[in-house]
Amino acid sequence: PFQIINTFHINIQKMIFTRCLMSLTVLLVSPSRSSSFATTAAAFVNISKSSLVSTPKTTFLLQSSSTNQEPLCDDPKIVSQRVFETDKRPIILFDGVCNLCNGAVNLALDWDPKGKLRFSALQSNVGRALLEVNGRKNDDISSIVFVTSKGAYTKSDAVLKITEELTPLQFLPLKPLGVLGRYVVPKFLRDIIYDGVADNRYDLLGKQDYCRFDGDGEFDDRFVDDSLAVKKV
Secondary structure (H helix, E strand, O other): OHHHHHHHHHHHHHHHHHHHHHHHHHHHHOOOOOOOHHHHOOEEEEOOHHHEEEOOOOEEEOOOHHHOOOOEOOOHHHHHHHHHHOOOOOEEEEOOOEHHHHHHHHHHHHOOOOOOOEEEEOOOHHHHHHHHHOOOOOOOOOOOEEEEOOEEEEHHHHHHHHHOOOOOEOOEOOHHHHHHHHHHOOHHHHHHHHHHHHOOHHHHHOEOOEEEEEOOHHHHHHEOOHHHHEOOO
């Protein structure tokens, strides 16, 4: 009986969390959320059909347009070293075709005025290299990943580590909330809720046929240059 009640409570929590997240994300990706963002936010790079590989869950990029004609570095450790060689800021690896994930990236850009975070699509060449060097399959897009020069966090841990870096309002950092969440709420419960949303993210808000790779204007330095994954001769 206890197990049945516990499962029921978990399902209720997942349902409430998902409903709240759906409402929040609709607001995030709404065209009226920020008129200026349309002209200054990161660009979306179209993916040609020939550069895609289909899998049961999604479609992922083999090479971005910036490196389509150049051989890639075959050592992910070298790519990781390049990424953090002159810039130690952590990197958020996100699903570049997911509307829900891109809405979250928009929010992180808005709530990180000091530019403490960088971004790269999980499907990008840099993203794939960082996944591999941190012990994950290079085509695994099942979780957001928070990557530092010392290691990586996934699922709810990644979300809370990102939260620690955000400041939605002046003098209102979210770091205490993020730290509290990691130590107070059990990881297994946090990950159950995370998985419930992540596994249904395409059903919630759909996905694009193109992938978000780089930025323009004021966001140039916020997206990792995918050419860092090119093989140097």
